[in-house]
Amino acid sequence: MKQTPVTTGYGAAIRDGFEYLLQNHPSVFTIGQGLWSPWYVGNSMTDLDSQFGRERVIDTPVSELGCTGAALGAALCGYRPIVIHPRVDFMLLAVDQIVTQAAKWRSMFGGQVCAPITVRAIINRGGEQGAQHSQSLQSWFAHIPGLRVVMPSTPTDARDLLIASVLSDDPVLYLDDRWLYGLEEELPPIEERNLAQEGPRLTRTGQDLTLVGCSYSAHLCREAAARLSANGIECDVIDIRVLNPLDSTLMIKSAKKTGRVLAVDGDWRSCGMAAEVIASISEAVDPRVMRAAPRRVTLPDAPAPTSSPLERSYYPTVDYIVQRALALVGAQQETFE
Amino acid sequence: MKQTPVTTGYGAAIRDGFEYLLQNHPSVFTIGQGLWSPWYVGNSMTDLDSQFGRERVIDTPVSELGCTGAALGAALCGYRPIVIHPRVDFMLLAVDQIVTQAAKWRSMFGGQVCAPITVRAIINRGGEQGAQHSQSLQSWFAHIPGLRVVMPSTPTDARDLLIASVLSDDPVLYLDDRWLYGLEEELPPIEERNLAQEGPRLTRTGQDLTLVGCSYSAHLCREAAARLSANGIECDVIDIRVLNPLDSTLMIKSAKKTGRVLAVDGDWRSCGMAAEVIASISEAVDPRVMRAAPRRVTLPDAPAPTSSPLERSYYPTVDYIVQRALALVGAQQETFE
């Protein structure tokens, strides 16, 4: 008798990660807004409170800075808290605790303490929510030494990188994107991984072009690569996965092979993750090897709109990436004015 | 009888800007911590309170978020407040009001309001102050659409760009660096400028290498260029001045001419301003024109230390820039493994 494979969605996979952690690691607890609500954070934490008790799954007042600081405090005392921010935008109120405190305590105290706090924030954009409910800002946090930044693009990674983040002795920002919650896959058994050993991954190989992205953009890159392949263009696709500290080995190697790079990111352009990809590659690859100038696909230089027609043109799409990739591959003839 | 030229220091030039604004524009006021102190913000605001009254020069409780929000509120009501954060680190508590509010209100309300708030924060590093008193983070703010980011590197710019920032109808982050306060120059008469027309400036020309930096790094670049010139290497030096929105025309043009770029920045590397410079150039310049891979000089990937020997090795210096520039110029023979 043949078994049909059981697939798990991205949101449910995150929940699996929480369940595993709460079950196997007594030092883990989670704190943040919406944890006792049936809907606040999608299906990613459903009923964890009844399963593990409201002492370990703590819903909070509307106090982002205070709650993040509290999680850090518990982390300094041997716990491995996961603080939840249902939107990146809300988390910005807690920047001091994440960037000026958590990321720096280890180095500032000569390596005598570690702060194994995981800050999980959700990118929850679209749906006409507008400028204050749509920011992702991974580029900001990837800028900060001492803070590991993780963005899974598949259900397996969503689960396993969550576990690795929480088990890391360093502070970690873990960002998941609600637009990925629709993805499903068959999950392998859980394996505890060392986050320090995780990094970018080559998820498809080709000779013509290197596509680099993280999180939902990595997903878009994979889709675009499939479409481009149908057009006879074969891509290396790199899913960044761990944005900070960034290991650029793979992307440099790929750029040397293809000579062409398209960096895709769902954040803004200036000083963004796509800029980092291009800078890292440009610094390390002999320009004579490049067959075209590298290019970025990012958000336009504007806050997120609400109106649906504007929203549709705001976010990078597979179509747009394909179109830019085609231009890039034809770009040996491109003229630079 | 020959007159000796009267020179003004960077800090005093900022004070001149405040004085001009408060004298000529009744809608201007300033609010923040330390404004009634003789020493808190160096000599950049000395005695403004007694000169213009404590209703227009307002010292505040230790409430960064509240005071920044209050300045924004006054800006929405026709005033042109300048909110002062004596250190960038303290300003991070106000990120929501700067990034999620001020930078977005215009677009979010369909262009019906403007928020002419100027946030002035001071980069005040060194002196063994350590990790929480030394951040600059211009790269963060240059990442945000809707927020103009200004970093003057000369006394004249310190004064005139402050005035232009305050008179701009957009929210502006104006960052000055205490390490520049020692610079002196003869100031031309004040001229009100349109900030939207201001941008990077070529402060020295040469054929061999393009040096790009902002604020104190622009100063280092100028010094390094003088030293390199003595070694027969002539540099284009670009002072970015306005980091966001970034006009990359000048740096692209220069890179096409010199074929070599060294981007210097006093902020961290990943997703930083130096990455943006390199990405902007790499995207726009035919790689065949480049004579070497572009390079970055930034802070190392660590929080600021306190101990003086570590502090000395932490910040980019003229020596280090010269050394990297020499390597770059010899880099046609550089091997890329």
Added chain:
Amino acid sequence: MRASSADTSAERNAFSLGNLADAGSYHEPLLIDPLDNEALMSGLQRMILIRVVEEKIGDMVSQGVVKCPCHLVIGQEAPAVGVAGYVRKGDRVFGAHRSHGHFLALGGSPHGLLAEVQGKDTGVSRGMGGSMHLIDIPNGLFGTVPIVGATIPIAVGAGIAAKMDGNGDMAVSFFGDGATEEGAFHESMNLASTMKAPVLFVCENNFFSSHLHINLRQPDSSVCRYAEAHRVGWARADGNDLAAVRTATKEAVEAIRAGEGPRFLELVTYRWRGHVGHREDEDVGVKRKDDLAAWKLRDPISRLAVSLEANGALDRQQLKRFWTEAHTVVEEAWAEASHDQYPPAKALLSRVYSGTMARKR
């Protein structure tokens, strides 16, 4: 002067909501000063308009026509209308995520709101804001945004501006009980108190922040104790009683305009719909369902109508007409908005900076 909290335990009672929190209380007719009849009649009309607009939006949300997140104010119409009665030209009002009522109470156009929630260029925010970002400068609404607590310091700044202007104008900050948990709230109260800024802080305490009851988020259910701590004069009133809201507002606004500094109002009320969206029961448990049934008997509209009828100021026919008129206005506005255009493509980049276009990507 050694002292401790033991010394002050007695008056902690002043900070309990008592029967104001009891869903079963406050069903009897309102105490109305006949001098206030006229204002209450127009207030009633305004509350009915808000109710009808909100029900329309709720229907359109349920049909999937309106897609932006809408936080309906049904059941909480009185605070907005009561306070708006004392807002004059020159005052600046700020709201939050649940601000359709504030917008309409100040005289905002139903068409402008209904166009905005559809993302149309004719919306009050030109289609760039949706339900959560409303603005109406001509009517004194200087902005509403959904970052909890964010407009509170902004309102203090508007108060500072009003003080500098010297015309006796004030700023008004509407927010919920949840917002009092944000540090921004406390920083703002202290700043306004210290600077004697003319700000009216209005907390609509509806017991809930999203799914969470205030008893799970704070050690006590009345938030006036914060005003007391920050030395801001405060008053608490039944937020479902337009007459009581008006009285409390009047006193507070007089003090503010007299230069006495900020004032704080806690208006106790209840929302009928879920935190976001059109449903009644999207959030939470049984207790809330029972309470809701009782709170519906404390409906600010029908209780006022009954009282005005008892008073002789209102008759059945007139009341019916109020409802019909509101429905007509709303249906017409909706129809018009439905035919309006979306913002042009260039709106995305042309509205970021003053006078210049932002860069495409």
Added chain:
Amino acid sequence: MRASSADTSAERNAFSLGNLADAGSYHEPLLIDPLDNEALMSGLQRMILIRVVEEKIGDMVSQGVVKCPCHLVIGQEAPAVGVAGYVRKGDRVFGAHRSHGHFLALGGSPHGLLAEVQGKDTGVSRGMGGSMHLIDIPNGLFGTVPIVGATIPIAVGAGIAAKMDGNGDMAVSFFGDGATEEGAFHESMNLASTMKAPVLFVCENNFFSSHLHINLRQPDSSVCRYAEAHRVGWARADGNDLAAVRTATKEAVEAIRAGEGPRFLELVTYRWRGHVGHREDEDVGVKRKDDLAAWKLRDPISRLAVSLEANGALDRQQLKRFWTEAHTVVEEAWAEASHDQYPPAKALLSRVYSGTMARKR
């Protein structure tokens, strides 16, 4: 239940500092319970050690030998020492920018501190923190940092951890009056109160935040009103009276360990030096100078010494020995620290992440 601030005006007096704020008061000998003599004697010794260390650091700052910013605690020794007397193993203490006293009161080594302010590898933070970032886990000091208010929520988290541990341990958060203006303070108080976290909040109210008197930053000078608002049991005491500090701490700590949740202490005191650095008069105007002279008569050390002498617990000789011993300890520690090594170059990158090196540039 309509109510207003008019109803509570009477007990606002409980939140005034009264003569605690009067520099001319509290010069008479302390009220001492002879049972406390032993603890007070060792407290006296500890306060003397703090004073001598601080004076040494001040001298070294003035000579330019110590370069990192130092916020001296001279004149404010009693709160740290008094509270430390009730800190036990398992408790976690957090401080801020002015924390040399907290470090030493908990038993921290003078050499570790003096090496740290010189940036030496043997310093308590291995030369990576300087004066403003101290840590001493073995003695319960879990960290002090100079971002005002930042350790308050962190301490609440340590309290939550202690509660989860279930051993009756507590967290202690030391901060100044200025810190009560940060939103983080209020969010923390509410969180601790709601979660009944075992946290002792200790506010050393020295009237000043940098150059600015509390009357220019807040509408009232006692900060206990915030504890009252957040429903955290509080007590206020003369922060220059070690016996009073001990009594207040004892009561608070007993309540905390009994599971009653957080407690708040306001300890009224005064700093003798400028906000930062060694000088007395770096900051401000004449008023402060006059006050300082009077506050010096309220010196926590000499007032306690006089009282213990009156009590018969202490004699002149012994007191002299305390000072001499402190000087010897401090001079030896300084000399040793001066010869210690700086951190190795690789410390910059090897301490950023656990187990891996960060990238160079």
